[in-house]
Amino acid sequence: MIIHMKSSHNKNDLDKIKNRIEELGCNAHIILGSEITTVSVLGETTKLSVKEFETYDGVEFVTRVSKPFKLCSIEGKQDGQKQTVIDVKGVKIGGGHFVSMAGPCAIESWERTLEIAKSVKASGAQFLRGGAFKPRSSPYSFQGLGEEGLQFMQKAGAETGLLTISEAMDSEGLRLCMEYVDVIQIGARNMQNFSFLKELGKVDKPILLKRGMSATIEEWLMSAEYILSGGNSKVILCERGIRSFDKQYSRNVLDLNVVPILKELTHLPVIIDPSHGTGHRHLVAPMAKASLACGADGIIVEVHNEPQKAMSDGPQALLPEDFEKLMKDIRKIQKALGNEEEESNVA
Amino acid sequence: MIIHMKSSHNKNDLDKIKNRIEELGCNAHIILGSEITTVSVLGETTKLSVKEFETYDGVEFVTRVSKPFKLCSIEGKQDGQKQTVIDVKGVKIGGGHFVSMAGPCAIESWERTLEIAKSVKASGAQFLRGGAFKPRSSPYSFQGLGEEGLQFMQKAGAETGLLTISEAMDSEGLRLCMEYVDVIQIGARNMQNFSFLKELGKVDKPILLKRGMSATIEEWLMSAEYILSGGNSKVILCERGIRSFDKQYSRNVLDLNVVPILKELTHLPVIIDPSHGTGHRHLVAPMAKASLACGADGIIVEVHNEPQKAMSDGPQALLPEDFEKLMKDIRKIQKALGNEEEESNVA
Amino acid sequence: MIIHMKSSHNKNDLDKIKNRIEELGCNAHIILGSEITTVSVLGETTKLSVKEFETYDGVEFVTRVSKPFKLCSIEGKQDGQKQTVIDVKGVKIGGGHFVSMAGPCAIESWERTLEIAKSVKASGAQFLRGGAFKPRSSPYSFQGLGEEGLQFMQKAGAETGLLTISEAMDSEGLRLCMEYVDVIQIGARNMQNFSFLKELGKVDKPILLKRGMSATIEEWLMSAEYILSGGNSKVILCERGIRSFDKQYSRNVLDLNVVPILKELTHLPVIIDPSHGTGHRHLVAPMAKASLACGADGIIVEVHNEPQKAMSDGPQALLPEDFEKLMKDIRKIQKALGNEEEESNVA
């Protein structure tokens, strides 16, 4: 931690700060410059508060030098591996494996669920995605089938050999998801629902944590840190588009910069959701290919066989034939770049 | 709802859309223009989905004309009044009354709570604010005193004659807040925690609903609509700053435009939080005065008698003497503009 | 300047950096911490480049401690005054004086210009505003009357006793504005037109420099610094709304936080444009009053006597009677806050 003093500070200000630092068990190193004076704090600074020192007289601002996330960081990985690889019943996520999750936005009926599941399986997906609890901005919109939807997913997974992923929005939904699906998705709007994150730290299933609509990378990693520090180390990060000033032609801005950025900061796998990230069907396949090209560990995309009748987000769902074409292109790029799927993830 | 057709649409596309509209119990009115063709949907359109129609062949885009929020809207107010006035044990919020809520960011100890309560009461505040459950981006930060903090608030309120407001982050926190405080605050990060909003619709206490960091005005009102449609009509909207591209000199951008905007859209009271909206002590008083000048129904500000020792957000807390000065200025502006506090809200 | 080293740096990295710092005439002060190592650069660091040091092996990141703007800063004011007061033919801008500039978005005809000028003068404005050169996002939109528009402004100013302000978009426009108007306005889209800023540094008229749509406060001040360092010290800063994620109910977000922020950073006057900052007539007066309440040095507002026929931006123009009412409210708030207009600025 480095405390930058105002040019108007006095000796007394410095003394108070030095005393407080020593009181907290650290050492203060003062540098009197011609233009600027700084105090470097040495020692175990994790318990020191930037904000406390910013309130002292004579202080201009304070910077924390070490990163606030520990368990998420590459340095913080316990087993010496650079990347976390999450094994879900034999399918690996992270560490160079590329995973494809596909299915409808919302689970609507048994027949449709099965039909879509069969088609995405045939195209090479490893996971069936689908929502039974839907976070809707309007209380008047379709809120999902609930437990019945999860049952359809489980059954469709069993019949097709697909793994399953679905969203939990609260404790009760989490309890149900634990029973029926393989990976639990946490939506963008709950990324900083800290009470819920604490609960997720206590369960023994992988968590796909979507980035909040305007969450910084650091906030996102701190939310993952909540789960890891709670005891659950199986966290998958999922970029789903951020909010910007221009929504005319895409619902969000899919921020692919985060892929190589996260690869430097964390050992956790990074998955991309080009469906919510763009909001328009014709943008999904190009952005899915771009996700792979910049190093993502997988994609989660919406596929629907009759999007005009979808109960949620129809305009962004790929048709089964589009998804098949996309999966072929993905395999071509993987082959070209030499990071073909491992045995376990090949359909 | 108006459906805008692509220039490339054909007769068949129009027929399908017309049939579907009629199937849903509405009427389709087609206008064939030289450049553009549109289909106006007449009738009870609330159940129609913009997204469904956007997936039809030949459709360019669809606009919904009527507002998605009903109970929040001025037209939606049941009793014919233009503004909701919430009466909390005699203190009125909304409808031209101006309310001041003040206190520490986090409740820290009984002595400090009482001391701050006395000082803000003396300066003219009606409410004591303070957090017992703190939403912290880091799992390693101070998370609040919990129930004990609420007990301190209740006791300090009783001793000073102040009403109380505190944040609930989950069901358990809500249960406790219902027991100890007068108004329940919902933080920005929970604005779209829809499961929680549904619970809030069932309680019988006023809810102060903060705007999400990058929530649109419509999303914010839709979240209020969740509470109102659940049965609780006592919602107070609170602007607390939005996220922008420039955080160097203020933590957020306090969006005061929303005050006159909301006054046109909704009957709910609008309160401003200049402490979180700016993040810096020296910006709080100017922005509090601006809030009043543009028509807000009140302010909620952080006051701390020893900000350098505050366990949370010290740098943005006003000192008691600054708050006193602010309250004097506020009374002057109120007097000048002729909207002085009503009897009930005068300290 | 402080250089933060990566945890993986080595002695050799530090030596190279130290040598380079000394080569540039400064001193390096190395602090080896348990967690982190930093190098503080002491001496005349203005010529050192943050970016250069960020490219060295072993460097995590570099922070510049002193502010990059000098002449704009309060410390940089030559005459020892805390605030610049610009005197335009007896009307003072800055230093507690509050100035009102009003008129049509675009100058349209002699009759209309005169009529509007008379009305805003009667309501108490000191300046007539109006555009002769209009920056339009479409090449097909009305681009302004050009020189003839400026002649109308000059004549209307002379007949009514109003000073005049109009926008220059390029060298030729600047030449004409120098001839006809009292203050030259630079639009948001030209805030970082550096070639033009250099020209503005050479003229002898006050420049009202609008903030770019997504310019940071620092970038804005650096653009002012271009003008000041070129030799023209008469710069007025004008906030006109920033771009945000929500444009549904206001065109921009008027960022009033900048008023108290700039008062701490710079001695230059700060004016608010609530017309462009909101884009809607009914939002203008509330935000103009808020501007005054938070400490702005003036407002620039659009007034039109027949807004539905305005050739540009009609929906945001106040009617003359609305402006009259606003000016009355402004005088009341000024009186209440004790910062009434000085003699010179009273109409």
Next chain:
Amino acid sequence: MIIHMKSSHNKNDLDKIKNRIEELGCNAHIILGSEITTVSVLGETTKLSVKEFETYDGVEFVTRVSKPFKLCSIEGKQDGQKQTVIDVKGVKIGGGHFVSMAGPCAIESWERTLEIAKSVKASGAQFLRGGAFKPRSSPYSFQGLGEEGLQFMQKAGAETGLLTISEAMDSEGLRLCMEYVDVIQIGARNMQNFSFLKELGKVDKPILLKRGMSATIEEWLMSAEYILSGGNSKVILCERGIRSFDKQYSRNVLDLNVVPILKELTHLPVIIDPSHGTGHRHLVAPMAKASLACGADGIIVEVHNEPQKAMSDGPQALLPEDFEKLMKDIRKIQKALGNEEEESNVA
């Protein structure tokens, strides 16, 4: 154009609007719905102003249905081709050809320019990029070598067989660029310098038009429309990252969504600048590959052989060996996706 009436409108309001529409040579088609009334304007509406109608009594808001850009749009292409292919001395830009432009941020010396040119040529680039006029946010920063820099570029191009591209910031710079380089770059800060755009419409060289930092896609296309409507049809669009709320780990957010979006909207080529779009060397290659994968027509990247001594933007420059590796990966992806470079663009 569709005019949406307020629920409070009256017959008189509608009559006035209808008369005005007919006065302007169009037809009004009124639809009285149970909830909402709209007026559709039929005929040649390009000259009608949304803003005019928004000022009429009884009007809620107005939407323009047809796109404001004409010459840029796919429909607006004169020769019946879907895509513009710009031929620069045999190198094709657009229409499935992929172009690589590489070189230093700023031209610094003859030796360095030549050395970098040789290396990027060897790696397969077709264009040498480099700035002789640098837009710098600080007046105290290095502003570029000017004409001498352009001479170095021209000479290096001639010696290596590379085409050249450099930025013009004003009329004088444009005059010099016309003399020395093959393609003229317009920076983000000048994207809405409308006076300059008009000049660019009159020259006979390709213009690479960078997107403004917070420009919407429509604003960007309207700026291209300025150039096309002025008579110069050779415009290349260049995405260079947009401004967001998170600058901690990347300078900007590279918005790759625009690639497939623009491919639907315009026939103009789209190039990506991952150097400015990210600001960090280790992010450049992943994002360059992603650009290709989502369908971009090329990249423009910064390459420097001694980035720690670069006079501008060193931290984002690739080393020659990194660039060579990137070009190899690009050729592999091209091959895999079957859109290999045409003869003309192969080095």
